[in-house]
Amino acid sequence: MTSPAYPDTASPQLSAGPRPAPGPAADEGLSRRLRALACTAPLHDLDVRKANLAGEYTVYAMAEVALAAIDHVTLNMDFDTGADHDQIVARLLPRVGAQAPDRPVAEHERVARWVLENLINVGSVDRGFRAVYGTFGPDGVYVRRDYDFKLIEEVPGYGGTVYLRATDEAVNVLVGALDTDVTSAQIAAEVKLEVLISRGRLADAQLAAEQARYRTVQYAETLRRTLEATRRNVRAVDWLHTVPDMIAEALDHVADRYRHENAILTNIRKARDEAEDPEHKRRAAELVDIVKDCIRRHTQLQSRLLEAGPLFRAEQDRQAFAPPAAHAGLDLYGQLLAPLLPLPVEQSTRATDAFFAHGTGLRTPTSVRVGDLVDLLLTPPLEREHLGAEMPEPDLIATPDDSRFSEEQLARAMTLLDLEHDAPRRLSGLLAEARRTGDTDLPYLVALLAVHAASPPVGTAYRQGERRLLFAVDDGAQLDDPEFGGADLIVGTALLDAAGMAADRKEAS
Amino acid sequence: MSDHDAEHPDAWTEPSAYAGPSTPYAGDSAHPGAAEPAGQPPVTPADAADAARLVSFGLQPKLLPARDAEYADLLRRYREESAFARLADAVATGLGLIVLEVSPRAGMAVTAGEDSVFAVRMGDYARRASSDAADRFLHGLAHLAVAALAFPRPEDLADDAYIGRITVNGVDAFVRQACRRLEERAEEQGDNTDPASDAPGLEAGWRIYARRSATGATKDARRLAGSTTGIIGKAVAFLTDSGFLQRTGDDAGGAYRTTARYQLQVRDMAGSAAMAELLELGVVPVTDGSATLLPPDPDSMELAADAGLPFHS
Numbered sequence: 001m002t003s004p005a006y007p008d009t010a011s012p013q014l015s016a017g018p019r020p021a022p023g024p025a026a027d028e029g030l031s032r033r034l035r036a037l038a039c040t041a042p043l044h045d046l047d048v049r050k051a052n053l054a055g056e057y058t059v060y061a062m063a064e065v066a067l068a069a070i071d072h073v074t075l076n077m078d079f080d081t082g083a084d085h086d087q088i089v090a091r092l093l094p095r096v097g098a099q100a101p102d103r104p105v106a107e108h109e110r111v112a113r114w115v116l117e118n119l120i121n122v123g124s125v126d127r128g129f130r131a132v133y134g135t136f137g138p139d140g141v142y143v144r145r146d147y148d149f150k151l152i153e154e155v156p157g158y159g160g161t162v163y164l165r166a167t168d169e170a171v172n173v174l175v176g177a178l179d180t181d182v183t184s185a186q187i188a189a190e191v192k193l194e195v196l197i198s199r200g201r202l203a204d205a206q207l208a209a210e211q212a213r214y215r216t217v218q219y220a221e222t223l224r225r226t227l228e229a230t231r232r233n234v235r236a237v238d239w240l241h242t243v244p245d246m247i248a249e250a251l252d253h254v255a256d257r258y259r260h261e262n263a264i265l266t267n268i269r270k271a272r273d274e275a276e277d278p279e280h281k282r283r284a285a286e287l288v289d290i291v292k293d294c295i296r297r298h299t300q301l302q303s304r305l306l307e308a309g310p311l312f313r314a315e316q317d318r319q320a321f322a323p324p325a326a327h328a329g330l331d332l333y334g335q336l337l338a339p340l341l342p343l344p345v346e347q348s349t350r351a352t353d354a355f356f357a358h359g360t361g362l363r364t365p366t367s368v369r370v371g372d373l374v375d376l377l378l379t380p381p382l383e384r385e386h387l388g389a390e391m392p393e394p395d396l397i398a399t400p401d402d403s404r405f406s407e408e409q410l411a412r413a414m415t416l417l418d419l420e421h422d423a424p425r426r427l428s429g430l431l432a433e434a435r436r437t438g439d440t441d442l443p444y445l446v447a448l449l450a451v452h453a454a455s456p457p458v459g460t461a462y463r464q465g466e467r468r469l470l471f472a473v474d475d476g477a478q479l480d481d482p483e484f485g486g487a488d489l490i491v492g493t494a495l496l497d498a499a500g501m502a503a504d505r506k507e508a509s
Numbered sequence: 510m511s512d513h514d515a516e517h518p519d520a521w522t523e524p525s526a527y528a529g530p531s532t533p534y535a536g537d538s539a540h541p542g543a544a545e546p547a548g549q550p551p552v553t554p555a556d557a558a559d560a561a562r563l564v565s566f567g568l569q570p571k572l573l574p575a576r577d578a579e580y581a582d583l584l585r586r587y588r589e590e591s592a593f594a595r596l597a598d599a600v601a602t603g604l605g606l607i608v609l610e611v612s613p614r615a616g617m618a619v620t621a622g623e624d625s626v627f628a629v630r631m632g633d634y635a636r637r638a639s640s641d642a643a644d645r646f647l648h649g650l651a652h653l654a655v656a657a658l659a660f661p662r663p664e665d666l667a668d669d670a671y672i673g674r675i676t677v678n679g680v681d682a683f684v685r686q687a688c689r690r691l692e693e694r695a696e697e698q699g700d701n702t703d704p705a706s707d708a709p710g711l712e713a714g715w716r717i718y719a720r721r722s723a724t725g726a727t728k729d730a731r732r733l734a735g736s737t738t739g740i741i742g743k744a745v746a747f748l749t750d751s752g753f754l755q756r757t758g759d760d761a762g763g764a765y766r767t768t769a770r771y772q773l774q775v776r777d778m779a780g781s782a783a784m785a786e787l788l789e790l791g792v793v794p795v796t797d798g799s800a801t802l803l804p805p806d807p808d809s810m811e812l813a814a815d816a817g818l819p820f821h822s
């Protein structure tokens with residue numbers, strides 16, 4: 001009744017993990033699964049122990065009966081009450097009877113009751129099960145832990161009766177988690193990828209992602225071939241059952257994959273951001289590309305799937321509802337090509353030769369005149385020009401310079417605004433300094449630049465990787481100036497984290 | 510062949526102003542006021558020149574009547590004047606040509622008679638084909654396969670308005686699929702399909718196709734001429750030169766669509782000629798009208814290297 005702990009399987013992945021500390025996070029998934037595994041142990045135990053019973057009970061598949069019992073209990077549960085013992089036993093009888101039809105009914109009932117009692121674990125004091133498993137603590141010390149659980153518990157009902165309820169463990173593991181299509185390669189690939197990524201095993205994850213993409217392409221290819229065949233002949237494809245089923249399946253698949261792959265994408269992005277090893281970072285970035293490609297392919301597949309129905313109807317209109325041709329045509333494939341391929345080549349060549357001779361059309365024979373031939377032979381070979389024609393000199397017209405401020409003024413204003421990042425200044429002070437230069441236009445340019453800086457071009461600076469950025473803030477002070485009105489802005493320079501921005505840009509692309 | 514067969518043989522002497530093949534011969538006397546004065550020679554050298562000109566247009570299969578006013582005029586004259594039509598037919602016959610159809614869509618569709626100087630010979634088409642029986646078979650098969658995929662249903666071959674679309678890789682894939690089915694069937698029956706080494710002519714056709722590689726690397730990045738896609742590529746290029754196909758794109762080794770001429774050629778000439786040979790060999794294919802050209806089984810599907818490509822675009 002115990003499930004063994006696996007210290008051996010726990011350690012290697014800790015050493016292989018990407019993060020230096022083998023913390024409890026890496027172990028959590030393992031212990032969670034060990035607990036889930038423990039929940040199935042009582043069922044296996046039934047089949048092991050049935051041989052020890054007085055009587056020949058090996059014909060009964062006890063685990064099957066047990067799962068059926070849990071299903072019945074779960075189905076009979078509502079919010080207050082559950083099922084009682086006799087009810088469950090009665091429902092199990094048909095299944096138990098079917099397993100050994102020639103045994104007496106009393107024995108069937110005994111078996112059903114035995115299974116139910118073992119699920120409750122009547123023999124033990126607390127009517128439950130215990131499993132032992134081991135984990136590594138945060139300090140790296142291996143600790144064995146006990147896990148106590150129940151599968152079916154007895155709860156008091158009205159008037160002193162006892163009802164049965166399936167515990168959360170039983171519902172989660174035996175009803176929920178086991179109910180999965182274990183043969184589905186698609187689901188397996190998905191789960192594998194998610195698990196690998198959550199543990200940082202990116203090299204394997206990349207392989208799994210590539211396989212997922214391969215399967216995606218396979219779906220698309222099947223659909224493409226079906227549609228192509230439909231275009232050729234609607235009747236060659238089963239549009240009554242096979243194709244609608246396939247399309248529905250594929251649409252479900254796309255919806256499902258889309259959800260999963262977006263989740264995976266989020267996870268890998270996180271893994272990529274958290275990874276410190278540059279090799280892992282690069283792998284994760286590649287993985288992001290692959291999953292993005294998968295998502296793109298899914299989107300394309302979905303749009304193709306949605307087009308499939310209209311295409312079929314259009315082709316059906318064209319092919320099936322067209323007026324029949326006046327004269328029946330020849331079925332080139334069915335009547336010519338298909339019967340021809342199995343023939344010995346000696347014979348089939350006669351038919352292909354006939355097709356060739358009559359199917360290639362005509363060629364006008366070339367006839368050469370001696371005069372032309374002489375000319376042709378005497379013509380010197382054409383000198384090949386390496387350079388093209390001479391470029392005409394472009395006719396440029398200087399556009400008049402109508403800007404309000406000169407380059408020189410701009411340079412002076414920029415010098416004025418080239419402030420230390422820890423010493424912002426008032427606009428009024430800057431204007432006064434500009435006036436001291438004696439240039440009457442300079443204060444206007446400074447004021448203009450300051451007003452622009454009130455809404456600094458952060459996006460441009462981010463894209464171009466600028467190191468500093470001029471900004472202006474209004475703190476409510478009024479500008480007291482003969483020429484300008486409004487707020488006396490505080491103008492300053494902000495230092496930008498160029499390296500960080502570069503990394504961000506790379507990620508965003 | 511053409512629609513004036515019902516005419517009286519003496520139509521040569523008719524004034525050529527009579528329009529429509531259904532005009533009864535007796536109607537002549539009822540129209541004394543015909544435009545042509547009586548007594549004019551029925552066929553002038555100028556008429557003969559025009560008829561020969563029309564045939565020469567027909568010898569340029571890529572020329573479209575819609576693009577050439579003179580061609581369109583001569584076509585109209587052919588359809589309206591039965592005497593001119595007979596003259597043009599006679600010129601064509603004398604040159605060893607067979608007239609398939611004369612219409613605005615196909616133009617003057619003529620093809621070479623069997624021993625005509627215009628006929629295409631396998632040895633001129635592909636040099637290896639004259640010496641190597643396998644190559645000869647593959648080249649012929651390529652042409653048949655192109656036609657089979659271009660007109661997958663009997664109705665498509667019969668329907669004048671139908672336009673078939675093919676790609677080089679598509680043709681290769683579908684022949685290979687047919688070959689694979691035959692191979693599986695032979696394996697199921699436990700047949701040993703290896704031919705006796707002293708009788709290579711007894712090797713089955715599908716084996717020859719299946720043995721030949723689909724493609725191969727070359728120094729100049731062109732298609733390997735001896736590979737099956739190379740052979741099919743040659744066939745479609747040749748048919749394009751014959752005005753039978755038009756290139757529409759570069760996907761899947763080259764995409765093409767059929768012309769009206771190709772349909773006529775396959776329907777009226779090639780299909781029946783090959784069928785006659787098959788019947789002579791004692792093979793009598795019977796179909797029940799159900800679809801024969803089936804899509805591949807999705808379960809046993811292998812992926813080609815760039816199979817997902819159509820979904821990129």
